Amino acid sequence: xxxxxxxxxxxxxxxxxxxxxxxxxxxxxxxxxxxxxxxxxxxxxxxxxxxxxxxxxxxxxxxxxxxxxxxxxxxxxxxxxxxxxxxxxxxxxxxxxxxxxxxxxxxxxxxxxxxxxxxxxxxxxxxxxxxxxxxxxxxxxxxxxxxxxxxxxxxxxxxxxxxxxxxxxxxxxxxxxxxxxxxxxxxxxxxxxxxxxxxxxxxxxxxxxxxxxxxxxxxxxxxxxxxxxxxxxxxxxxxxxxxxxxxxxxxxxxxxxxxxx
Amino acid sequence: xxxxxxxxxxxxxxxxxxxxxxxxxxxxxxxxxxxxxxxxxxxxxxxxxxxxxxxxxxxxxxxxxxxxxxxxxxxxxxxxxxxxxxxxxxxxxxxxxxxxxxxxxxxxxxxxxxxxxxxxxxxxxxxxxxxxxxxxxxxxxxxxxxxxxxxxxxxxxxxxxxxxxxxxxxxxxxxxxxxxxxxxxxxxxxxxxxxxxxxxxxxxxxxxxxxxxxxxxxxxxxxxxxxxxxxxxxxxxxxxxxxxxxxxxxxxxxxxxxxxxxxxxxxxxxxxxxxxxxxxxxxxxxxxxxxxxxxxxxxxxxxxxxxxxxxxxxxxxxxxxxxxxxxxxxxxxxxxxxxxxxxxxxxxxxxxxxxxxxxxxxxxxxxxxxxxxxxxxxxxxxxxxxx
Numbered sequence: 001x002x003x004x005x006x007x008x009x010x011x012x013x014x015x016x017x018x019x020x021x022x023x024x025x026x027x028x029x030x031x032x033x034x035x036x037x038x039x040x041x042x043x044x045x046x047x048x049x050x051x052x053x054x055x056x057x058x059x060x061x062x063x064x065x066x067x068x069x070x071x072x073x074x075x076x077x078x079x080x081x082x083x084x085x086x087x088x089x090x091x092x093x094x095x096x097x098x099x100x101x102x103x104x105x106x107x108x109x110x111x112x113x114x115x116x117x118x119x120x121x122x123x124x125x126x127x128x129x130x131x132x133x134x135x136x137x138x139x140x141x142x143x144x145x146x147x148x149x150x151x152x153x154x155x156x157x158x159x160x161x162x163x164x165x166x167x168x169x170x171x172x173x174x175x176x177x178x179x180x181x182x183x184x185x186x187x188x189x190x191x192x193x194x195x196x197x198x199x200x201x202x203x204x205x206x207x208x209x210x211x212x213x214x215x216x217x218x219x220x221x222x223x224x225x226x227x228x229x230x231x232x233x234x235x236x237x238x239x240x241x242x243x244x245x246x247x248x249x250x251x252x253x254x255x256x257x258x259x260x261x
Numbered sequence: 262x263x264x265x266x267x268x269x270x271x272x273x274x275x276x277x278x279x280x281x282x283x284x285x286x287x288x289x290x291x292x293x294x295x296x297x298x299x300x301x302x303x304x305x306x307x308x309x310x311x312x313x314x315x316x317x318x319x320x321x322x323x324x325x326x327x328x329x330x331x332x333x334x335x336x337x338x339x340x341x342x343x344x345x346x347x348x349x350x351x352x353x354x355x356x357x358x359x360x361x362x363x364x365x366x367x368x369x370x371x372x373x374x375x376x377x378x379x380x381x382x383x384x385x386x387x388x389x390x391x392x393x394x395x396x397x398x399x400x401x402x403x404x405x406x407x408x409x410x411x412x413x414x415x416x417x418x419x420x421x422x423x424x425x426x427x428x429x430x431x432x433x434x435x436x437x438x439x440x441x442x443x444x445x446x447x448x449x450x451x452x453x454x455x456x457x458x459x460x461x462x463x464x465x466x467x468x469x470x471x472x473x474x475x476x477x478x479x480x481x482x483x484x485x486x487x488x489x490x491x492x493x494x495x496x497x498x499x500x501x502x503x504x505x506x507x508x509x510x511x512x513x514x515x516x517x518x519x520x521x522x523x524x525x526x527x528x529x530x531x532x533x534x535x536x537x538x539x540x541x542x543x544x545x546x547x548x549x550x551x552x553x554x555x556x557x558x559x560x561x562x563x564x565x566x567x568x569x570x571x572x573x574x575x576x577x578x579x580x581x582x583x584x585x586x587x588x589x590x591x592x593x594x595x596x597x598x599x600x601x602x603x604x605x606x607x608x609x610x611x612x613x614x615x616x617x618x619x620x621x622x623x624x625x626x627x628x629x630x631x632x633x634x635x636x637x638x639x640x641x642x643x644x645x646x647x648x
Contacts, residue, residue, distance in 0.1 A: 070278070077282055189290050192320030192332035192342075195282045 002056035002151060002174075004047045005107050005116045006080065007134075008040040010064050010071035011124040018124065024219060025226035026093045027124060029065065036071035039119030041078070041187035043180050047117050048079045048188070050151050057081050059110050063091065063102050069203075076198035077190035084109060088207040093219025096125075100133035105211035107138065109204070113175055115156060120145050120179040131179035141172035147183040163259050267523060269553055272560040276341070283338040287345040290319060295349045300609040302471040303350065306464065312356070313432070317387020321346075321357050323365035329381035331365075337567035340512030344563070347513030348520040350612075351619035352472030354513040359428040360384060362505035364391025367437045367448060370501060371492035376450060380435055392433035392460075394424035394451075394477050395499045402632050404439075404446075405496055409479065411440035411447060418489065420449060420457075420482040426626070430460040430475025437490075438479065439499050448490035448498050457482040468618040504577050507627050508570060511583035514591035514623060515559040517616045521591075521598035522552040524613050528602050539601065548597050555590040562587060578640040585633035592620040 012018045012032035021028040047058045060075040060083040062068050072083045086106050094102065107113060116138075121128035135142035146158035147167075156176050160168045161183065190198075208217050215221075241250045255261045265271070276284065294315065302308055316322060320332040325339035339361075347354035365384050368376055368391075383389040400407045409422025420440055430436070436451045436458070451458050457480040466474060490498065526549060529540035539545045566583045569575040595617035599606040607614045624630055632647070639645045 070281075073278060073282065074285075077286075189319055190282065190286050191318060192283060192286075192324050192334055192338070194320075195279055195286065196332055196334060198282075199279060 002050055002054045003110075003112050003114045004050060004056060004058045005110055005113050006040070006043050006047045006058060006060050006075065007103060007116065007118040007130070008044070008060050008062045008071055008075050009037050009119075009122050009124075010034045010062070010068040011037045011122055014038075014123055020226065020229045024093060025229060026219065029067075034067060034070065036074045037119060037122050037124075038187075039121065039123065039180070039182060040071075040075070042182065042184050043117045043119050044075050044078050044080060045185045045187040046149055046180055047115075049185065050115070050149070051079075054151060056114075059084065059113075061103060061106050061110070062086070063094075063099055063106065072203060073198050074190060076201045076203075077194040078188060079190075079194055080201075082201055083203040084206060085203055086206045086208070086211065088209075088217075090208045090214070090218045093222060094217050095222040095224045096127045096129050096133060097223050098217045098221065100130050100137055102208065102211060102213060102217065103130065103134050104137040105213060106206065107134075109206070109211075115151065115174060116140070116177040118177070118179045120181050131177060135177040138177070141176045142178075143170045143172055143176060144179040146170075146178050146180045149178060149180065149184065266526065266553070267519070268557075268560075270557045270561060272557065272564055275564060276337070277335070280335065280338050280341055283334060284341045284345060286319065287321075287342045288348075290315075291345050291349045291353075295346075295353060299350045299353070299471055299612075300615070303352070303615055304470070304609060306466065306470045308352070308356065308471060308473060310432075313360075313387035313390055315387070316357060316360075317385065320385070321361070322385050322387055323361040323369070323381065326361070326365060326369045326381075326385075329369070329377055330383075330385035331369075331381065332385075335567075336508065336570040337564065339509065340563055340567045343509040343513040344516035344519075344560075346516065348516035350471045350615065351513065351517055351623050352469050354509065354516075355428050355469065355472050358506045358509045358513070359393055360391055362509050363393035363502045364433075364435070364437050366505045367393065367490060367493075367498070367502045368450070371448060371490040371498055372450075373487070373491050375487065376490070380450070384435075389434040390429050390432045392427050392429040392436045392475070392477075393499075393502065394427050394430075394436050394438040395503075396426050397423060398425045402629055404499060407439065407441060407446070409438065409440040411442045411449060413443075414483070416486050418449065418484045418486070420451070420479045420484065422479050424477040424479075426463070427460070427475045427477050429473055430477055431462045432473055433460070436460075436477060437502075438477070445495045446498065448493050449484055450488050450490065451479070451482060451484065455482055455484070468622040470618075500577070503627055504580050507580045507584045508566070508575070510623060510627055511566065511580065511587045512563040514587045514620065515556065515563050517620060517623075518552075518556045518559055518587075518591035518594040521595045521613045521616050522549075522556045524611055525549065525552060525598035525601040528605070528611070532603075545601060548601055552594045552597055555594050559587045559590045578636055581628065581633040581636040581640075584628060585630055585637065588620065588624050589630065592617070592624060595620055 013035045016032035019028040019031045058080040060080045063086045118131040143158045145160050147161045148159040150157045154174050157171045323331040324334050327333040343354050411418045411420045438449045438451050459478045460475045463474045532539045598613045635647045
């Protein structure tokens with residue numbers, strides 16, 4: 001029996017043009033289609049695999065505006081059991097620290113959590129710090145950037161993979177927090193039965209005040225401020241290598257310099 | 262905000278959350294797992310056997326039926342799924358139509374509790390495929406003239422006859438076969454492997470190649486009384502199933518039309534002649550505009566009929582309206598799109614000729630365009646011109 005919380009986030013679709021709002025440099029949520037972040041689908045998949053092997057319950061926790069309903073429903077239609085949705089205008093412009101605080105309180109409303117699973121980094125802000133900050137706030141061991149996860153009894157083992165350190169093996173006793181990378185699994189499609197069932201699954205709606213965080217969150221209280229933003233510069237011309245019999249070596253050297261091999 | 266060229270009238274904004282979720286799921290599945298392979302399937306004239314299992318896992322088979330392992334979605338959700346499948350290929354939608362709307366619906370609507378419990382859960386899961394035997398070599402638009410006979414022999418039934426153009430015939434674990442009896446037309450569940458029953462694949466098709474078509478032969482096929490569908494006597498039985506399938510078709514072809522329009526729009530904006538894109542020529546823009554109108558009208562009509570069906574108000578004559586109007590529109594769009602793509606349009610590299618060829622079949626199966634026109638004529642005038 002493993003009681004799992006999965007953190008999910010609704011983000012602008014990576015296929016659409018993503019912008020910051022002109023007024024306050026926060027994410028312009030109206031400018032793009034909103035989807036459940038793909039890395040979260042993998043986090044949900046991993047939770048479902050663990051649940052199917054060990055029994056248990058999967059609760060989705062989401063901080064986001066009302067329309068994040070769609071992302072939550074997708075998580076539920078994949079097979080998660082219930083959801084906690086923190087939605088509050090006061091959270092507009094929340095930074096990584098505030099979001100982590102809200103998540104910590106929201107996770108606290110779920111009883112007897114054994115494992116928290118997050119994506120390693122959302123595709124919009126790409127801060128990648130929320131899992132670690134949340135683990136600190138909750139006093140849990142953090143096993144981040146997992147490409148493989150095994151839960152056995154009261155222990156979780158992961159293969160951690162980063163560009164700098166390669167593969168490392170981590171182990172912790174539960175409860176613990178893990179974040180997963182894109183190699184962890186291939187997420188399932190929601191089945192139609194899942195889609196039909198999702199409509200009936202409980203979604204608890206909470207505000208910042210419900211979590212005792214009234215007046216502490218939002219853009220005005222953020223520890224970091226976005227002063228300006230600029231569009232991505234156009235792609236530069238590629239690097240040309242002339243093959244003088246050593247083309248293969250040069251290509252390999254280039255790939256190695258980019259840490260691709 | 263300018264209208265979306267791919268959903269110009271914002272038809273999909275009318276969908277419920279459930280219907281959007283179904284759309285997104287089928288579209289993603291179709292783009293990831295069907296679109297990359299469909300040209301190969303079409304060329305080889307075959308479908309991989311594991312496809313049934315995948316469709317079953319998603320819940321595509323009998324999705325709008327309730328209980329017995331079926332998902333129990335709205336009719337509109339079923340239509341949307343057909344639309345997204347047929348945007349890839351009419352053969353794939355036909356697979357789902359025949360399984361869900363013909364074979365499973367027949368058992369669900371007219372079968373005994375034992376028949377439902379035996380067949381529907383494994384058919385919903387894609388573990389058992391069904392086919393539907395109504396049409397015969399000499400009996401198409403006039404199914405009442407069928408020659409397949411079922412006669413009583415003690416407590417058994419003995420069936421003799423031939424069924425033609427049967428989708429999924431060689432894949433099927435169970436065939437729903439309609440036959441003349443002394444009491445009128447009755448439906449029978451014929452399990453594959455029953456002595457005297459065989460299915461032969463029909464090859465050399467130039468249309469609907471990503472679909473399996475067969476001839477069913479029944480020679481002294483002996484079946485117990487429990488094989489009869491108890492609920493149906495007369496043509497009402499098979500026609501009720503066809504009505505279900507036609508509903509899926511009128512949605513599906515809106516998807517095929519959309520795919521052809523999208524291919525033509527994309528091609529015309531990248532292909533340059535006389536120093537500018539084809540899309541910049543007035544004659545091309547006329548074609549784009551005509552296709553845009555046709556695709557959006559087809560979608561609107563499908564959604565309207567779907568809402569009527571969910572309200573249990575949809576009449577068979579209205580289904581004929583939708584089948585006739587949307588298939589004609591889709592075929593016209595496919596042909597027009599082909600002209601925009603020029604020679605490239607006839608290859609399997611692009612979807613339009615495949616769709617155009619498929620739609621030539623869709624035009625005549627499940628009620629020819631002529632029969633649907635006569636149905637509408639009869640409904641409007643009160644005079645039947647063919648019966």
